[in-house]
Amino acid sequence: MAVDYAVIVLYLAGMLAVGWWGMRRATSKSDFLVAGRRLGPAMYSGTMAAIVLGGASTIGGVGLGYQYGLSGAWMVFTIGLGLLALSVFFSARIARLKVYTVSEMLDLRYGGSAGLISGIVMWAYTLMLAVTSTIAYATIFDVLFGLDRTVSIVIGGAIVVAYSTLGGMWSITLTDMVQFVVKTIGVLLLLLPIAVIKAGGFGEMAHRLPHDYFAPLGIGGQTVFTYVLIYSFGMLIGQDIWQRVFTARSDRTARLGGTAAGTYCLVYALAGAVIGTAAKVLYPHLGSPDDAFATIVKDTLPVGVRGLVLAAALSAVMSTSSGALIACATVAHNDIWSRVRGAVRARRDPATGAASGAVGPRDGGPAEAPDEVRGNRLFTLLMGLAVIVTAIALNNVVEALTLAYNLLVGGLLVPILGGLLWRRGTAAGALASVAVGGLTVIGLMATLGVLANEPIYYGLLASLVAYVAVSLATRPTDQAVLTVWRERLAGRADTPSPLTRV
Secondary structure, rough: OHHHHHHHHHHHHHHHHHHHHHHHOOOOOOHHHHHHHHHHHHEEEEEHHHHOOHHHHHHHHHHHHHHHHHHHHHHHHHHHHHHHHHHHHHHHHHHHHHOOOHHHHHHHHHHOOHHHHHHHHHHHHHHHHHHHHHHHHHHHHHHHHOHHHHHHHHHHHHHHHHHHHHHHHHHHHHHHHHHHHHHHHHHHEEEHHHHHHOOOOOHHHHHHHHHHHHHOOOOOHHHHHHHHHHHHHHHHHHHHHHHHHHOOOOOHHHHHHHHHHHHHHHHHHHHHHHHHHHHHHHOOOOOOHHHHHHHHHHHHOOOHHHHHHHHHHHHHHHHHHHHHHHHHHHHHHHHHHHHHHHHHHHHOOOHHHHOOOOOOOOOOOOOOOOOOHHHHHHHHHHHHHHHHHHHHHHHHHHHHHHHHHHHHHHHHHHHHHHHHHOOOOOHHHHHHHHHHHHHHHHHHHHHHHOOOOHHHHHHHHHHHHHHHHHHHOOOOOOOHHHHHHHHHOOOOOOOOOOOEEE
16 A cells, blocks of 8 residues: 555645645735636636535445445436536626625625625535535545544644645635546546446446346435435535636636536536446445445555545545635635624724725725735634534534535525525515525424435425515615616626625
8 A cells, every 4th residue: 555655645745735835826815715716717617526526426426326326326416417507597697796705795686784694604504514524534544544533634624724724715726626637537537447347347237236226216206306405506505616606717717617517527426326336246235335435446446546546535525625614714704704893893983884895895995905815814724623623523424414505505595596586585585584494494404303305395495485475575675786786797896885794
């Protein structure tokens, strides 16, 4: 394993070096949070694919293939479908807004009254997403070096926190491009064909496995439907995904690059399921489906190649973890801390506190204070430490991730898409939708269990009913607010907002 260890160590050292180099480019808030909004199609599509295809998509995707066969691809497939829908229908409009967070978009659309509560919900989601990604280091480092779970989380988490804190989105973008290349070579070009050959080819696999392993809906129709609700819709509204859309240099880049990334996800989904199916033929009695990836890598690949493929798994985890971390820090600093601090100042000095910054700050505008990079860097470090500590304390990864996605989709999907698609939606309707949907999801998860399907079904329905009913029962959104909103959607980002952040 010495050669494999060397490959891994060189890879990790390279990530830190890229982070240090990225620090020199992160000289403004725009650079640190959204890579200066300068990414072209190639880099945009690579980094977008890297962030959505994490440890769950790689290790978990192979595990689902081991357990259910080709239909195990559905989880990652619905992620790809969600990314395609975002890119084709919404990404151009999102990129033209020139904001930094989903909550700023809600402030623009509804008049500055929905940002704080939506920021708290989004912060909880991004925190748990970063935590679950960080826990995956324990599995990979145990396979590589036999390290203790806590030590593995600290080492892997510290590396991600280091390069994310140093260079922000520039460092994350550059490392994600490396990770995208490593994943493509390691999983698609090496592990996939080798696994199929070792299993005797598709004919032998079909002969030795039950017919259900090759049925399109072998995993269950209700499971597929739940995946669509959670993952496809989650791709439409997550801060970690939107923050990557904000890095595109044009709306055309966001649309075409995102479409390419979504298509790549569909291919990756099928590849993971095939690898898992091959592992079922080779190792029919593994203790856990999630052991399939590590087992087939260790036993079937030659020295050096094995290290590269394990680096690919590490790449998948690190890309999702770093993307979720900077999203969590961005929301904590810009949507929660800045708003609370502004509200305190407004109470102390009403004459000056109200001018704490325009909703949806423009790049280089008045909200671009000299200490913005330092403040966002500090919050990235603090959130990174919180993620590591929480990951060490947490045991059930699946429940944590399900809780995060249920709360995100049940609370925020309706007001976000409603704001983009329905002019009659109001701030009161949005707040009611977030509150009713979120509380319904939490209540049903407490009653029926975190992993039950019903919480997201009824949570979405309750959120939609509350949004429509309250919006129709309250006064329409002020025309001045809608005018600014339409101007920003049209790409005229220099249009100032008459609203203030509270």
